[in-house]
Amino acid sequence: xxxxxxxxxxxxxxxxxxxxxxxxxxxxxxxxxxxxxxxxxxxxxxxxxxxxxxxxxxxxxxxxxxxxxxxxxxxxxxxxxxxxxxxxxxxxxxxxxxxxxxxxxxxxxxxxxxxxxxxxxxxxxxxxxxxxxxxxxxxxxxxxxxxxxxxxxxxxxxxxxxxxxxxxxxxxxxxxxxxxxxxxxxxxxxxxxxxxxxxxxxxxxxxxxxxxxxxxxxxxxxxxxxxxxxxxxxxxxxxxxxxxxxxxxxxxxxxxxxxxxxxxxxxxxxxxxxxxxxxxxxxxxxxxxxxxxxxxxxxxxxxxxxxxxxxxxxxxx
Amino acid sequence: xxxxxxxxxxxxxxxxxxxxxxxxxxxxxxxxxxxxxxxxxxxxxxxxxxxxxxxxxxxxxxxxxxxxxxxxxxxxxxxxxxxxxxxxxxxxxxxxxxxxxxxxxxxxxxxxxxxxxxxxxxxxxxxxxxxxxxxxxxxxxxxxxxxxxxxxxxxxxxxxxxxxxxxxxxxxxxxxxxxxxxxxxxxxxxxxxxxxxxxxxxxxxxxxxxxxxxxxxxxxxxxxxxxxxxxxxxxxxxxxxxxxxxxxxxxxxxxxxxxxx
Numbered sequence: 133x134x135x136x137x138x139x140x141x142x143x144x145x146x147x148x149x150x151x152x153x154x155x156x157x158x159x160x161x162x163x164x165x166x167x168x169x170x171x172x173x174x175x176x177x178x179x180x181x182x183x184x185x186x187x188x189x190x191x192x193x194x195x196x197x198x199x200x201x202x203x204x205x206x207x208x209x210x211x212x213x214x215x216x217x218x219x220x221x222x223x224x225x226x227x228x229x230x231x232x233x234x235x236x237x238x239x240x241x242x243x244x245x246x247x248x249x250x251x252x253x254x255x256x257x258x259x260x261x262x263x264x265x266x267x268x269x270x271x272x273x274x275x276x277x278x279x280x281x282x283x284x285x286x287x288x289x290x291x292x293x294x295x296x297x298x299x300x301x302x303x304x305x306x307x308x309x310x311x312x313x314x315x316x317x318x319x320x321x322x323x324x325x326x327x328x329x330x331x332x333x334x335x336x337x338x339x340x341x342x343x344x345x346x347x348x349x350x351x352x353x354x355x356x357x358x359x360x361x362x363x364x365x366x367x368x369x370x371x372x373x374x375x376x377x378x379x380x381x382x383x384x385x386x387x388x389x390x391x392x393x394x395x396x397x398x399x400x401x402x403x404x405x406x407x408x409x410x411x412x413x414x415x416x417x418x419x420x421x422x423x424x425x426x427x428x429x430x431x432x433x434x435x436x437x438x439x440x441x442x443x444x445x446x447x448x449x
Numbered sequence: 450x451x452x453x454x455x456x457x458x459x460x461x462x463x464x465x466x467x468x469x470x471x472x473x474x475x476x477x478x479x480x481x482x483x484x485x486x487x488x489x490x491x492x493x494x495x496x497x498x499x500x501x502x503x504x505x506x507x508x509x510x511x512x513x514x515x516x517x518x519x520x521x522x523x524x525x526x527x528x529x530x531x532x533x534x535x536x537x538x539x540x541x542x543x544x545x546x547x548x549x550x551x552x553x554x555x556x557x558x559x560x561x562x563x564x565x566x567x568x569x570x571x572x573x574x575x576x577x578x579x580x581x582x583x584x585x586x587x588x589x590x591x592x593x594x595x596x597x598x599x600x601x602x603x604x605x606x607x608x609x610x611x612x613x614x615x616x617x618x619x620x621x622x623x624x625x626x627x628x629x630x631x632x633x634x635x636x637x638x639x640x641x642x643x644x645x646x647x648x649x650x651x652x653x654x655x656x657x658x659x660x661x662x663x664x665x666x667x668x669x670x671x672x673x674x675x676x677x678x679x680x681x682x683x684x685x686x687x688x689x690x691x692x693x694x695x696x697x698x699x700x701x702x703x704x705x706x707x708x709x710x
Contacts, residue, residue: 192581192588216618220590223575227546227582232679235573253572254685261682268679309587310627313613317621329710353709378572380619386708407708408693415697425708426697437700438709 133158133246134207136270137179138198140221141213142169143277145177150280151211152178154242158208163201165194176285191217192309195224202229207270209248211240214274222274232265233272236377238279238400248273253377253396260396278325278381278404324375329355330384330405332375334398335362336391336412336431343369346390349435352442358382360398376401390431394419411435450502450610450629452493453559455549455580456486456521458514459570482517484637485565491640492595492633493563494525500597500610503527505556509537509548515658523645523653530556536663539675542571546579548673551666553584561612562632566591577634587627589614590634598626 135151135158137144144162151160162179164171167187175182183201188194198221202210212222214236226233238260239251247264248271254261265271324330331350333343343357350357358375359368375382376398387405391412392398399422402408410423411434420426427434461479482490493504506521508514509532518529532552540548553559562581567574574590581588595614614633616623645653663673670676698706 195582216591216616219574220578220588223542223578224582224588226543226575227579230543230679232541232543233575234680235575254682259685259687262684262686263680264683265680309585309631310589310625312623313626314624315621316624378567386710409703409708410695411700420695420697421692423695424693425703425706426695427700427703428697429700434700438704441704442709 134161134205135159136161136163136202136205136207136210137174138210138212138218138221138225139164139168139174140218141215141277143213143215145169145174145283145285146277146280147211147213147275148174148177148179149283150240150275151209154240161205161207163198172287173285176287177283178286189312190306190308190310191220191312192224193306195221196228196306199225199228202270208246209271209273212272212274214276219274222272226272229268229270229272231268231270231272232263233274234263234265235274237273237275240273240275247271253400276381278383281383281404318372324356324358324373324380324382327356327382328384329353329386329388330358330375330382330402331355331388331390332358332360332392332402333363333369333390333431334360334392335366336393337363337368338391340368342391342432345432345435345439349388349439349442352439352446353386355384355386358402360392360395389419389423390435392419393417394422450496450500450561451557451559452497452502452504453553453556453562454486454490454493454504454506454521454526455562455564455577456490456506456508456517457483457565457568458508458510458517459483459568480513480517482520483565483568483570485567485635487565487642488637488639489563489565489633489635490521490524490526491642492635493561494643495640496561496597497527502560505530505559507532507549507552507556509533509540509545509552518658519653519656520645522656522658523649524643525646525649529656529658530661531658532661532666534662534664534673536668536670536673539678540673541678541680542573542575542579543679544673544677545576546583547677548663548666548668549576549580550583551668552661553580555661555666558630560610560629560631562586562630564632564634566634566636574634577632581632584630584632587629587631588633589616589625589627589631591617592633592635593617593622593639595633595635 137147161181162174163183171182212218234250250263359373364374377400381401383404385406387408389410408423409425410419411427415428458480461481504526505528506526507530564577598611
């Protein structure tokens with residue numbers, strides 16, 4: 133069995149580790165770009181083989197090149213990081229190869245017949261769907277950064293060598309469709325994905341002012357502020373703070389959920405948290421089934437009590 | 450500029466109700482145009498107003514989707530096409546992209562195709578770039594703004610324009626230049642769709658919605674619908690993974706636990 137990982141984002145290391153875990157006997161092949169993370173890093177994450185793609189300022193041409201590389205490699209499956217760029221490339225490749233693609237998988241496993249069982253949230257994130265691609269190969273899937281645990285790169289791993297001659301047979305002179313002219317980094321980036329503590333609010337917060345209160349709490353805790361899609365759609369907080377299926381995926385040590393009901397769309401983005409504390413007035417809110425600590429109370433009174441507690445403790449120190 | 454806008458009708462809520470047997474009670478939910486597609490339609494209308502040409506709206510769906518097309522006409526679209534056939538039922542993203550591609554070719558091709566970046570129901574965001582790939586044309590996803598680049602040198606052949614598109618990514622905005630024919634997928638909030646005009650409402654009341662079927666596009670059943678879809682949903686379930694044993698307590702008791710650092 134050949135499992136390919138298309139390494140077009142740093143988080144591809146997680147996918148290599150996952151591919152390795154799916155089958156110890158599989159040949160895991162990493163397709164890496166010359167201007168991405170070092171090939172040695174992906175090798176250390178557990179790839180058996182590295183295939184180098186030339187750097188390219190035209191994502192359409194690069195997608196076609198990846199499709200041709202997979203055609204030659206004939207892997208059973210190919211995994212892509214579900215970043216904006218990775219998702220585009222995966223869709224471009226799937227159409228070129230006329231094969232199935234499942235976006236934003238939250239779990240991957242192998243069935244008894246050796247098919248890749250792909251699980252993703254469905255229907256607005258209320259349900260999860262198990263998806264198979266039985267007859268077409270390769271089976272393509274994309275996975276968001278942070279869905280699988282970070283890899284433990286082993287530089288001593290024998291596969292960290294660089295075969296270096298992978299790019300030779302790949303098409304070089306593809307017609308140019310796109311030209312990358314420039315890049316403007318996001319201002320005031322929200323370091324959600326790397327935060328160890330996250331204070332998040334949902335529809336229950338009710339206003340911008342409410343999020344300002346949660347902002348104070350997250351500041352006191354030295355954490356970051358997150359939100360559900362409902363709160364972002366209501367305009368109370370910018371999209372950069374959105375956690376869940378259509379936002380970022382986080383794995384903090386501590387996750388405080390205020391006024392969040394617990395739709396799958398949101399749970400998908402935070403279920404990797406080490407400790408989850410949920411605050412909601414509805415004792416039957418689904419979020420409590422996914423929390424370690426539950427406080428059935430008004431979010432404002434609870435946040436105020438926590439802020440007071442933290443300030444008092446700070447004052448006595 | 451000949452512009453095609455691909456739109457989709459979606460349930461007007463993110464909380465689709467479930468029947469007793471876990472089937473979706475979609476028929477009881479109001480249907481709207483997917484918000485990101487509205488953004489695409491507005492960009493199409495604005496570019497047409499600026500450069501001339503026409504805007505055709507295309508959707509694949511059940512017959513009731515004609516209502517959404519009438520609304521698009523009332524807001525200024527020139528032509529509306531409904532791709533509908535029982536043979537399309539159960540299409541995954543690849544089968545959908547194939548059908549849209551066939552309709553695109555049937556309608557004589559376009560200089561620019563605009564789509565929403567993803568639908569609120571399926572949320573795959575795949576159909577747009579798959580359509581671009583099948584047609585092998587310049588494609589930029591997640592676009593927040595796009596404009597026609599003024600040719601710097603006079604004498605550029607008429608119709609051969611290039612576009613500048615801002616692409617929103619995780620770390621910032623990428624600026625792309627793409628030659629037409631091109632395909633862009635738009636973010637929800639990029640352009641706010643204009644309101645219907647009186648003239649538009651009048652035209653929508655009388656303008657016909659053109660209907661296309663699989664047979665008219667020479668699409669064989671083997672590449673359409675469930676049969677033509679490489680992926681298959683084998684199980685749908687309420688989420689059970691990730692359950693945690695929840696200790697319910699008061700905020701005072703919680704603060705005593707020492708969980709907060």
